[in-house]
Amino acid sequence: MKAVLGTTGLVLNEPLLWEKGKKGRQGYSLPRAQVPQADIPPDLAGDGPDFPDLSEVDLVRHYTRLSQWNFGVDTGMYPLGSCTMKYNPKINEKLAAIPGLAAAHPLLPDILCQGALQLMAELEDFLAEITAMDAVSVQPSAGAHGELAGMLMIHAYHRNNAEHRTKIIVPDTAHGTNPASAALCGYRPVPVASNDQGILSLEQVQAAMDEQTAGIMITNPNTLGLFEENIRAISQVVHGKGGLVYCDGANMNALMGIVGMGQIGVDIMHLNLHKTFSTPHGGGGPGSGPVCVKKPVEPYLPVPRIVRAENRFHLSEDFPLSIGKLHAFYGNFGVMIKAYGYILSMGGDGLKRASQLAVLNANYLRQRLKGILHLAYDRMCMHECVFSDKHQRPLKVTTLDMVKRLMDFGFHPPTIYFPLVVNGAIMIEPCETESKEELDGLVDAFAAIAKEAAENPDLLKKAPVNCKVGRLDETAAARNPRLTG
Amino acid sequence: MRYLPHTQEDIDQMLGVLGLDSLDALFSTIPSDCRRSRPLDLPDAMTEWEILAHLEGLAGAVAAAPGYKLYVGAGSYDHYIPSVVSHLAGRSEFVTAYTPYQPEMAQGTLQGIFEFQTLVCRLLGMEVANASVYDGASALAEALLMAIRITRCPRVAISTTIHPLYRRVVQTYFRPTDYEIVELPYTQRGLTDVTLLKDSDRFAAVAVQSPNFFGCIENLAEASARAKATQALLIAAFTEPLAYGLLKNPGSLGADIACGEGQSLGIARSFGGPGLGLLAGKLAHVRNMPGRLIGQTADTAGRRGFVLTLATREQHIRREKATSNICTNNSLCALTAAMYMAALGRTGIKQLARRNYDLCAYLRGSLESAGIRVPFDAPGFNELVVRLPEETYARLLEKKIVAGIRIGRYYPELEDHSLVCVTETASKQDIDQLVKELSS
Numbered sequence: 034m035k036a037v038l039g040t041t042g043l044v045l046n047e048p049l050l051w052e053k054g055k056k057g058r059q060g061y062s063l064p065r066a067q068v069p070q071a072d073i074p075p076d077l078a079g080d081g082p083d084f085p086d087l088s089e090v091d092l093v094r095h096y097t098r099l100s101q102w103n104f105g106v107d108t109g110m111y112p113l114g115s116c117t118m119k120y121n122p123k124i125n126e127k128l129a130a131i132p133g134l135a136a137a138h139p140l141l142p143d144i145l146c147q148g149a150l151q152l153m154a155e156l157e158d159f160l161a162e163i164t165a166m167d168a169v170s171v172q173p174s175a176g177a178h179g180e181l182a183g184m185l186m187i188h189a190y191h192r193n194n195a196e197h198r199t200k201i202i203v204p205d206t207a208h209g210t211n212p213a214s215a216a217l218c219g220y221r222p223v224p225v226a227s228n229d230q231g232i233l234s235l236e237q238v239q240a241a242m243d244e245q246t247a248g249i250m251i252t253n254p255n256t257l258g259l260f261e262e263n264i265r266a267i268s269q270v271v272h273g274k275g276g277l278v279y280c281d282g283a284n285m286n287a288l289m290g291i292v293g294m295g296q297i298g299v300d301i302m303h304l305n306l307h308k309t310f311s312t313p314h315g316g317g318g319p320g321s322g323p324v325c326v327k328k329p330v331e332p333y334l335p336v337p338r339i340v341r342a343e344n345r346f347h348l349s350e351d352f353p354l355s356i357g358k359l360h361a362f363y364g365n366f367g368v369m370i371k372a373y374g375y376i377l378s379m380g381g382d383g384l385k386r387a388s389q390l391a392v393l394n395a396n397y398l399r400q401r402l403k404g405i406l407h408l409a410y411d412r413m414c415m416h417e418c419v420f421s422d423k424h425q426r427p428l429k430v431t432t433l434d435m436v437k438r439l440m441d442f443g444f445h446p447p448t449i450y451f452p453l454v455v456n457g458a459i460m461i462e463p464c465e466t467e468s469k470e471e472l473d474g475l476v477d478a479f480a481a482i483a484k485e486a487a488e489n490p491d492l493l494k495k496a497p498v499n500c501k502v503g504r505l506d507e508t509a510a511a512r513n514p515r516l517t518g
Numbered sequence: 519m520r521y522l523p524h525t526q527e528d529i530d531q532m533l534g535v536l537g538l539d540s541l542d543a544l545f546s547t548i549p550s551d552c553r554r555s556r557p558l559d560l561p562d563a564m565t566e567w568e569i570l571a572h573l574e575g576l577a578g579a580v581a582a583a584p585g586y587k588l589y590v591g592a593g594s595y596d597h598y599i600p601s602v603v604s605h606l607a608g609r610s611e612f613v614t615a616y617t618p619y620q621p622e623m624a625q626g627t628l629q630g631i632f633e634f635q636t637l638v639c640r641l642l643g644m645e646v647a648n649a650s651v652y653d654g655a656s657a658l659a660e661a662l663l664m665a666i667r668i669t670r671c672p673r674v675a676i677s678t679t680i681h682p683l684y685r686r687v688v689q690t691y692f693r694p695t696d697y698e699i700v701e702l703p704y705t706q707r708g709l710t711d712v713t714l715l716k717d718s719d720r721f722a723a724v725a726v727q728s729p730n731f732f733g734c735i736e737n738l739a740e741a742s743a744r745a746k747a748t749q750a751l752l753i754a755a756f757t758e759p760l761a762y763g764l765l766k767n768p769g770s771l772g773a774d775i776a777c778g779e780g781q782s783l784g785i786a787r788s789f790g791g792p793g794l795g796l797l798a799g800k801l802a803h804v805r806n807m808p809g810r811l812i813g814q815t816a817d818t819a820g821r822r823g824f825v826l827t828l829a830t831r832e833q834h835i836r837r838e839k840a841t842s843n844i845c846t847n848n849s850l851c852a853l854t855a856a857m858y859m860a861a862l863g864r865t866g867i868k869q870l871a872r873r874n875y876d877l878c879a880y881l882r883g884s885l886e887s888a889g890i891r892v893p894f895d896a897p898g899f900n901e902l903v904v905r906l907p908e909e910t911y912a913r914l915l916e917k918k919i920v921a922g923i924r925i926g927r928y929y930p931e932l933e934d935h936s937l938v939c940v941t942e943t944a945s946k947q948d949i950d951q952l953v954k955e956l957s958s
Contacts, residue, residue, distance in 0.1 A: 362791055
């Protein structure tokens with residue numbers, strides 16, 4: 034085996050911000066005042082917040098040290114299932130920082146922001162083409178916000194048809210935010226189990242679907258990394274009872290240029306620009322979660338919408354059936370710029386190639402890892418595959434122990450204990466931007482860990498040892514919450 | 519393609535391991551009637567320099583400094599962003615990580631957000647702040663839903679001086695529910711009229727924005743007293759958190775929840791997003807608070823460390839019973855805001871807030887001296903409503919001066935008025951020039 038990536042590095046300690054600094058220091062300078070001090074009523078004036086005073090050097094050391102305790106895609110492979118941790122091209126950041134775009138104010142007259150509107154309009158066109166849907170709104174700020182937009186549209190659609198439906202079908206292989214988004218619209222999620230092939234069977238949806246049910250929220254490919262093969266028949270059943278099909282498109286990275294979501298019965302779907310379209314994840318956002326719809330749902334899209342007239346772009350509120358606004362302005366434009374740049378960098382062929390290689394990488398790992406870890410569903414997968422700790426459980430070694438040890442080998446752990454349908458799940462999504470050598474390295478690391486599990490499980494229980502801190506006590510954190518310093 | 523590392527040899531070897539003869543064979547589980555019949559019709563792949571040139575062209579079709587003089591705020595403010603903030607927030611260890619599910623490998627993000635939560639609490643005078651929501655508007659919507667969960671009362675009272683676009687987002691969130699929204703009018707001074715709240719009324723929350731949409735500083739203490747009389751929580755919203763460098767904070771004036779937009783704290787305007795939704799409250803309500811929280815703990819060797827905590831409020835554990843569907847939020851913007859607050863320090867934020875207040879007062883004085891009407895006399899922070907006929911506004915636009923935003927579309931009674939904003943980036947000379955143009 035080749036030398037492992039993980040090693041102990043030069044990791045420096047760093048106190049909390051307010052444990053540093055000295056009153057009177059400043060990391061910011063204002064020009065001299067040119068206007069007189071104005072009176073302020075004494076009942077309004079406060080003492081100012083208790084912030085530490087730091088110099089610019091204090092700040093730079095502080096955050097540079099903190100950054101070195103983080104692991105990102107730029108550090109190494111980050112096979113976090115369903116999160117699509119692909120490489121984030123550096124030009125994305127440069128594009129979003131172009132002064133005229135970064136400094137654009139959102140409430141200028143349309144005529145003064147044509148460039149920004151054009152970018153958003155073209156991005157909506159690109160996303161409509163990629164999904165084979167009819168219309169797009171880029172307003173939702175994240176995937177879960179896109180889900181909420183979708184649920185609100187389903188609600189508005191039924192209301193406009195003078196119907197009040199109370200339930201929505203949510204398979205057990207759907208993303209965790211799906212039921213919460215549905216609940217926000219007053220829908221009671223009706224869980225439906227996947228079959229022994231890891232997908233939904235038509236019969237189960239038939240049994241659950243009725244005229245009180247607003248529709249179905251389906252994740253495709255699902256969180257087991259499997260394509261919902263019965264989607265067309267399922268859609269027909271849902272449509273037959275007057276419902277709508279919502280597709281969580283978080284896993285679109287498997288399907289670009291391969292499947293037209295608009296042709297398989299999906300009425301509404303969201304995309305995650307921070308996943309499929311390479312804008313970075315930023316440690317948990319900002320993201321962007323555009324919603325794509327078919328014609329019958331188009332009138333319900335959020336406003337304002339960008340419309341073209343006489344070679345100009347306008348923001349229009351003239352959509353009386355719209356669900357309204359979801360964001361104070363138009364969504365996360367800075368993120369849209371990056372996705373737009375990515376699509377132009379890749380072109381149509383490049384996007385298809387990305388999906389093909391994402392699926393190749395996942396299947397290669399599936400094949401090579403299945404002798405080492407238990408494979409939950411032994412069949413071809415899409416962009417991710419799910420293993421479990423079943424083989425290690427008799428050794429009293431868990432998924433958590435194995436992935437903590439994986440850190441010492443220089444890899445970010447996969448998603449664990451999700452989806453819930455697989456006990457002790459280890460959900461691996463390698464992404465197309467990882468090379469064969471990286472994948473082989475991950476296989477070697479898991480092989481070594483499985484061997485350690487059998488021979489010296491203590492190594493796993495004590496892992497990680499190469500990180501800034503060892504295993505952290507999450508129970509104590511929740512029992513005695515300490516949320517500020 | 520430069521982001522795809524596979525050589526043909528790699529692909530052949532990998533397909534060989536799988537026993538497949540082509541990349542297409544990987545998709546054999548997808549029924550043929552689900553496959554696309556035609557390839558993606560998108561522009562051909564472009565080089566970096568072609569893309570850069572194209573986007574610079576688009577940027578050229580947007581009005582921005584230095585070609586234009588913009589006096590526009592209304593929830594998106596022009597504050598100078600120190601180089602140190604952009605530089606540190608751009609470190610790729612922060613940028614290319616995800617939600618810190620594995621704390622041992624994410625202590626940078628975790629400590630950074632723990633510090634953010636602390637600084638936000640200190641700024642707003644609150645006990646607990648979450649790791650962010652999407653923007654000021656969704657922060658208000660989530661705060662109202664939180665108040666409804668806490669009080670189990672389905673009615674809220676919302677001031678009409680809250681940003682009109684925030685109120686529209688609240689309407690969107692509330693539309694599928696049975697919750698009732700009562701709007702509170704404003705007085706001739708441009709302040710919320712809370713005297714209409716009767717003791718016999720019952721509300722989950724009374725929501726007031728300060729400084730309000732007109733830039734006027736509200737009397738939060740009075741709003742708090744009226745809210746308490748109706749057994750409601752007081753929600754203090756804001757679009758301009760910098761004001762709390764100078765003003766008494768919402769917590770000290772009786773707010774139970776403070777929520778708003780943090781874009782002012784070192785984040786570019788970017789045509790309105792990404793910004794930063796701030797949401798803070800009291801510890802007693804933490805289990806009803808949406809969004810993620812970072813807490814302090816220790817590792818097996820007793821060393822200080824930080825983790826995502828109170829996850830039982832979240833979707834992956836409680837699914838449909840979760841307190842909200844917030845998952846990915848605006849973490850990098852939160853980290854950026856913490857960097858900005860730390861760069862200012864107490865000394866700096868007091869000076870900067872003072873400068874914004876003084877410039878706005880100077881603008882008001884200059885306008886009044888020039889005979890231009892400023893309808894609301896309540897003290898303002900860095901923006902104010904100015905009477906400005908449409909033709910004057912249009913005349914200035916031709917000179918590449920944007921004299922605020924027109925507010926008649928939000929407040930028909932204020933047709934012929936603009937909301938004009940000045941921040942520290944405006945000089946005395948700029949303001950003198952603006953007033954001269956307006957009065958000529």
